[in-house]
Amino acid sequence: MSNQEYQVTRSSKAARVAAILGAIVVVILIAAPWWAGRADMRLMGEMFLYLALASLWNLMAGYAGLVSVGQQAYVGFGGYMLFALTMFAGLHPLTAIGLAGVLGALISVPVAVLIFRLRGAYFAIGTWVIAEVFRLSFAQVSALGGGSGSSLPVGIVKSLADARDTREALSYWLALGAAVLVVAAVYFFLRSRRGLALTAIRDNELAASSLGIDIWRTKLVVYIVSAALTSMLGALIFLQKLRISPDAAFSVNDWTAFVIFIVVIGGIGTVEGPIIGTLIFFALRETLADLGTVYLIVLGLVAIVVMLKAPRGVWGLIRSRFDLQLFPLRYRVIRSGSSKGA
Amino acid sequence: MPDDILRMQGLDAHYQDFQALYGVDMHVETGEVLAIIGANGAGKTTLMRSITGLIANGPGQILYRGVDIGGMRADQVARLGLAMVPEGRQLFPSLSVEENLVIGGQMGRRGAWSLEKVFALFPILKERRAVPSTSLSGGQQQMVAIGRALMSNPDIILFDEISLGLAPIVIKDIYNALPGIIGEGMSAVIVEQDITKALSVSSRVYCLQEGRVSLEGASATISREEISRAYFGIQ
Amino acid sequence: MTTILKLDAVCKAFGAVKVADDLSYEVAQGEALGVIGPNGAGKTSMFNLITGTLAPNSGRVVFAGNDVTSHNAARRCHAGIARSFQVPQPFSHMTVFENAMVAATQAAGLREHAAERFCIEVLEQTGLLAKANTTAGSLTLLERKRLELTRALCAKPKLLLLDEIAGGLTEAECVSLIRTIKDIHASGVTIIWIEHVVHALLEVVDRLIVIDFGRLIAEGEPHAIMDSPAVKEIYLGIEADA
């Protein structure tokens, strides 16, 4: 019996088909300014931003075991940095978005040092408190409007592009780019050695550390990268919103609760989950949002029902039914060509 | 049959899609020590968990003193007088040693076992009664696990891997204590990998193989060859 | 003969319980050392001190000539120490194969493809290959223990620490386990093995140490140690004068 009979594979036919279809979809989406209406583009842009946020949150919670309910800290921080850098430093909005990411990474380091002392639920609450501290601190900065908030001067928005159509296309492409970049980055990261380490940490820290994985550093890297990218997304989001205030920027509902909803409905701990979740969330929102309180009650009910009936989310259901992986991460050991029994 | 305290009839058990037990027929006579042996993964733990209600099974598959306990919850089964010393000890970490024992007796079933009696059986536990159970060594924890089960004054007690991870001296102590434990009219089911040990303390033995009973017999008369055949299914 | 591991007056206490009390000994490169002692003597704790899961109150741990006392577990693993856990610690949501891959890629630092081949080899050696695609969380206790061994081997250690891996095995399984460990030892890996299944231990180890209350109370040729009155009394429970 030789182990030459065994082979390890990480791909599947479904995945290869999905990759091709995915590429086609992305190309179609890139062309949206030529076929979609303004409202559709705006909606899709928002969906992409949520998809990116959700993928990052999924990376943290679903893979690194960092369940944060405080990612709004970085969304808001990025948004405020966009305002500060464009209004006071006179930077071009695109430069400001990039720089917001860098600053987000920088500020996340001391935050991480502090809250990494916490585990599980403690960590979750710790992140929330951090976000509150961010909110209350920015509320004290009167140059940025304090608690009242501030609007982005029209001139700055127009510096993106003079014509409204170009501007709208540009901000659409930025959102699309962000989503594709984040999903791809998360996927390739998870396929790498470090991704394997991360999954191991999520399952068992004691074992991971005694197999040579530096837990603290691995988590720190994930946290910082998420913080940086989330800050950039925050800057992008508030470039569309045009107005920022502490309550809006650091809203736990808008930037974390809905994101968690998306990830969990779609399927946590899978790359596909956030994509499905985003589609479902927006479908619900577009059909029900005008019902006001009823919409929110429905959202709450959906979250509960999914959690109880399908804790691995919609993608989890699909995967267990069809053994399907569009973004294959698992290793499969298969016996090649042999028909011998064990 | 009036002498049966426990009877399994066509017991099946599943973990999601995976079937771990296939139509197991088995009985335990009142007052006897029954041994169950079998290779890893044969389904011994699954059997014990099914009996105690931790794994759901169909109605009519398990009778306890003639009563169908197949569909009951674990706590209901426990109240009827079944106790288990689980595989891997599984003490309550946030309870002290003494509380771990006391909670075993919280159903208020009457009988011979009390805190004093358990402490007399395992004196080291009395010494360490106030410490959290987590700070005991593996062997000491096994003593607590046994004491905890005894405290409920069960009519039948199930031991899963009774000697796993224990120093010879402790195993010896526990086996020495066994007659005293059983002596009170209690029945016992013991899962033990050390076949010699298993045969020496039991009156009858069942061998499980891949979820099925592959051998049944009186401990005193059963032969080694029969056993190894039953273990691995080698004809 | 070079020393690969040296414990130098290591002390560790949990409150009043001393799990390591002035513990000093050396292990030679390529040796197989057995460890016995009553339950609660501090054997597992000693492993925790060697791997860096526990920090000592005082004393030093020297591995391959370097003082590693202040290094964390991950760093010591990279230096070549791997262990199995007495209470198995699988990555429950990953498959058996992925569990092995973690060790091969992170601890042994193998590249993807080499790691895959190596893991298959080790899984075959430890008899888990048939379960390669099974989620570790659904293994039985004993399969989990075997997974512990597999993972430790996949880390390609210089020093392998085994904590009660023979418990609960049938005789046949035990024989095959002994063969596996002998093979590993023969390939040059230094082994420290804690085991209550003494006959298995005696088949493999060159030397035996006995721990009680965190202290080293006896050390030497295995059979001689087993015959010593102290071991008979505190460990085997045979009265010395009987």
Added chain:
Amino acid sequence: MEWLNAIVQGALLGGLYALFAAGLSLIFGVMRLVNIAHGDLIVLAAYLGLTVTAATGLHPLLALVVVVPAMGAIGYALQRGLLNQTLGDDLLPPLLVTFGLSVIIQNGLLEVYSADPQKLDAGALETASLSVGGLSLGILPVLTFAVAVAVIWALQWTFYHTSLGRAFRAVSDNQDIAQLMGLNRRHVFGLAMALALVVTGIAGILLGIRTSFDPSIGGGRLIFAFEAVIIGGLGNLWGTLAGGVILGVAQTVGAKIDPGWQLLAGHLAFLFILAVRPNGLFPRVAA
């Protein structure tokens, strides 16, 4: 004197926070359940109080006779009907389910009671005060503090000195094995949630007397409650009281420096304590 006043008022405020936190601490300790809806349940209790006082004309404190058992029953039903199904090693299902619950309660209250701020009218109790060493203390905050101490004493006693408490701890450690001890975990958890919501009921009524409330104010209360629990250290209810007091004092002292710092100071105190004592000030030894 002004500083002393700030500290004393803060400590009394801490009593209210400790009451918010006590129920949370209990269920967190027993079930490892992070109840995001806790703040909204406090508000729900206040609204129940409102309904009872409006319907019967009872004094809000007397309304406790109805509200407390009602909250207990809601807690038991909620746990058995819904939350029991979410428990496990995973942190997320309870987090998300209680988040959903929070949204439902909040918007349900909005549908039923509208967004109008409401208040429980406790008559003279609201404005009565007593003078101690030159400080003017409201009877209501003093009463709240005393209730907090009593509630926490009772919970602590229940937890560590009764068989119910032992059952709580055992089930929280290992549900399967606890079942083998004849404990029905669903029932035990139901009782724990019932007890927690009993405390929440008391907290809600006292909140409703102290300040006006509307369906949206739960979230802010939730975070204070969590902070108090964590500052105090898990599993230690006296610690939770201390956590509440620290939070209250930090807020009033912060506000003394600048009112804008009131909430911030509370959070910073929380983070500071985490930085120096990650397990809280008084974690239960060896848990």
Added chain:
Amino acid sequence: ANPVLRVGHVSPRTGPLAGFAEADDYVLEAIQKTFAAGLENNGKTWSVEIISKDSQSNPNRAAEVAADLILGDEVDIIVAASTPETVNPVSDQAEINEVPCITTDCPWQPYFFGRNGVPGEGFMNTYHFFWGLEDVIAAFLDMWGQVDVEKSVGGLFPNDADGNAWGDAENGLPKPLAAAGYSLVDPGRYQPLSDDFSNQIAAFKEAGCEIVTGNMIPPDFATFWSQSAQQGFAPRIVTIGKALLFPSVIESLGERGEGLSSEVWWSPNHPFSSSLTGASAKDLAEGYSAASGRPWTQPIGFKHALFEVVADVIRRAEDLEDPAAIVETIAATNLDTIVGPVNWANGPINNVTKTPLVAGQWQKDGDAMELKIVANSTAPEIPTTGELKLLG
């Protein structure tokens, strides 16, 4: 068929600000009735479709739905009301997307300065009518001047859009109060939803304040007010913006609600009537009370007036297809509405015009609490209905 003109409407139907929008359904229904036959413009009849969306009291959501209305529903005019949290994000979206926008129900300083408006430049597409802080101050001073109290005022300003504007050293209360001889004790901006006001109370006591003023949300005021009693602080006049607008809030304070005072933007006694329906202020308020069984509230008038302005603009616009023409028409408005004259030519600053403001006090009238107008020298055309009584 007639050409269709779409009007987008954003208001906080749900959430903590929902009180401001509670009469929306009633007002919109009446408006839709008057629009049913269509509006005349340049000899053509236009059907007017009002699309109303809920901001959920959330500024993020307000921006979101405003963008939806503009991009998705392609509305020709967008309107919004109720606090800077709704008005500002909607206006910002309108400005950048070049859609004519009319807003109300938010003092003009937080509207103008809160959006980084530059005096002299203003905005391209967005217009606002309401009153300003100078009017509040004048009305308050007018009221306080009627009685003989210590001229020491305690200020309670939260760190939100309204609070920052009211407490602003340059454009807010401090300067004019000082000019009128009042000393203002302002401990600083507090965070909304505070549980404790001991420090403010101690400071007010220390300074011997007999007047308390500020702009608060109802829960904060309730907390402050009972703590004041507990801690032995008994001011003679308490005049608070926003928190004391709604009868439901006063009712929830019980006995202690009596005698509190507030600004009055609109009441059934205002001597104005609708340019659309001809109804008087009294008719509108009573109509609402009859229909809903609830007491009237001040935003009702402004919500109605908002659509009066819309109707007027639609009738007058030179070219309803051209946003720029609509904006021009808005700027040229001169209309007497149910809340008073709206004419952007007289604005205090670009894009803003003001309606009259007086001050009132909640007084017991039989069983119910009623907001009596007690000071009107800022707008003498609005009759007083009572006299200021001191607290305590």
